[in-house]
Amino acid sequence: MAEIADITHEFIRQEIEEFIERPEERQRTINTFAKARPEMQAIAAALIEGENDIVDQLTRQALDSGIEALEVMDYGLIAGMGIVGIKFRQNFIFVPEVLACARAMKAGMAHIEPILSAAGVEPIGTVIMGTVKGDLHDIGKNLCIMMLRGSGFVVHDLGVDTSPDKFIEAVEETKAPLLGMSALLTTTMPNMGKTIEAFIDADLRDEVKIMVGGAPVTQDFADDMGADGYGKDALACVALAKNLLGVVARS
Amino acid sequence: MGETIELGRRIELVPMDPHFHNISIALNRQASGSGPVFQVHSYSNREGARQRVEFVARAMALLGGLELVPGETCKLRFPCRAEHLFACRRVFLEACKVDPSQPVEPRPLQILDKKSNRTITVTSQGNGIYRLAADGEELDKASRIEAVANGLMKLGQIQVGVSGADSVAFACGQAHDLLVGLLLVRALNVRAVLREQEMTASRGVLSAPSAQK
């Protein structure tokens, strides 16, 4: 079992000590960063601080130096985003800070994605994501998509204001086994139930697992609407997606 | 005061009826001396709205086996006088979907299940008990029948497994052939049913701490 002293980057050690309270999460994070090279820890630190230019630069440098793209993604970008997700969940940071971190992650992923696509890395699943009809908010959805892609999912983003028909068409075309719906308004949440009903009408409900999320959504509401799962934030969304598809994490 | 009226408890709503000028149509449950009564109602004052609502009520009777309350054109009840709330909501939604220019056809007690490529047949045993059967290979037959039975249970709040996992029973002890035929279409696709089946199957199985809820 690794210890915090095994992590070379001082800022990362401070982040873990100050912000990660749950013992199992803390140990998991320590284990990850203890294995990470100093260059990866530096990328993670820059991402946590929302420094997109530095993440861009360090990612390029790491790849140019011969470090594998998967390693940079897992131990630099995703590891850093993991700490961001925990801080957000615990209300240490809010959406503007998370957006800045997401921007930094995107800057790094811009170098990683072409390499992974060319290498034909096997995706772990396919997901359709969209914000429900009448709702134009997509911050949460976009964060989830970024985390899902980073975790190895192929994600088809339907955008905002997605009608039940559009969700159904996307599932029919892609044969995606998983669908994620988001809503940020209490007035549009009922459209989640409508979409699920539409899948029943289209005789497709058995073909797809449906997860829901968004600030006003709760587990109770998800159960009432007939969803298969509820994720309270982007981290939970990834864990839920893996659970619903019975996916084992990449080692 | 105004024109809203006491209608009991609204249990279902079609907010925009595609067959009549997008009016909203509601199903309300009311108590009465002889058991629960369901009223179909719309607040629209548009000409023809009343006739549309009456059509939906008649369609509910034809599709789901409810009867119109004597002297009423929009109030219905089950002949058994029981509530069957979930089932009634489903009958209402189906009745609103029916194209008014086409005859209303009750659903048979038999259906092709595309998922398993079998014909599912439901037979009344009397006393409100229905037994499900399927043709085709024995492999997975029993589990598919059980899933469909659970689907009927979920949709209609019918008891399942009263005399076997392949049977369902109405607590009222009365026959509801039309209702079962209507619910059967939906029962093939109720994903939540399978989730419940999985939960039942996992009871008594020791889970690793990380997998425990």
Place this chain on the structure above:
Amino acid sequence: MNMQSQSVGPMNSRQRVLAALRREPVDRTPVCNPTSVATVELMDLVDAPFPDANRIPELMARLAATSYTELGFDSIMPVFSIIQESSALGCKVQWEQKDNWPTVKMREPIYQDVDDIQIPADFLTHQDTRCVIDAIKILRKEFGNEVAIIGKTMGPWSLGYHCFGVEPFLLLSLDNPGKTKACLDKLKEATIQFGLAQIEAGADALTLPDHATGDLVSGEYYERYLRDLHIEFAEKLAVPIILHICGKTEDRMEFIAQTGMAAFHYDSKNDPVESMRIMRNRTSLVGNINNPETLFSKGPEEVRKEVIKNLDAGVQLVGPECAIPLQTAIENLKEIPKAVKEWHKEKASQN
């Protein structure tokens, strides 16, 4: 502590709402909707469906009046949606159908930088702002001083979201606080102009939604960016202002209480007792009946429980937490004034 006084004679709805907003004694707690209580069934009842009821003053007034004439609320609030000002500023709007809300196309922002912001000369004569002003005039003429007519003017933070896009605006707030403040300073002119026009048309109070919600930004953000602007609004708009912010807001209620605004319309994520404790009678509270889980999904019994929870805590005005889902059942809405009246009757019989 409810400001009910046995020495207060019977009040009409308007008197009751205005007294509660000033935290003065009332004959009973008013039922108030600073946000929409329109439903598809009410639209059918008065033949005023969306989207037209958001754009045609006669339909807007007719639908809005049902909160008083049908539901028994003490207020009428005709500005159902949140798009009027943004539309008048030039944002594109998706109008949708009867069972859905019009929304601003925030994916097609009209501003990229602070210099892009300008309040057009026809801001108050644009169809969508004009509609609200005319609807208020119609309602005032029809109801006189019988019922409180509440207008609505969007705050600059919310306008920032609409005009810049939510993500770009939030990133700007982090990247360049100075520029963000400059944006808010320019956008506030729309808030003030529209508010003044509604007051002139006859509004008794104004709801001011400014969505610096705890689900998105910290309490410190509210203090940094909005508190002083809200103080300014309370000074310049000479009617009671009801600030509306969705989501968790207990961490910013202390700052809100410093603004001098009459009331805060608060969300069900906040506890009534704790919220009242923070406000310490400096600002009235309005709310906070849950929309998606209670008003939309459950029945009158559950609605009643939440009404009582607010009354027991001494909340000054009771109502839904935000614009209600359009499919909310009428009986759930009617339960709110019913529960309030019965609670007061029971209290009176105990005394």
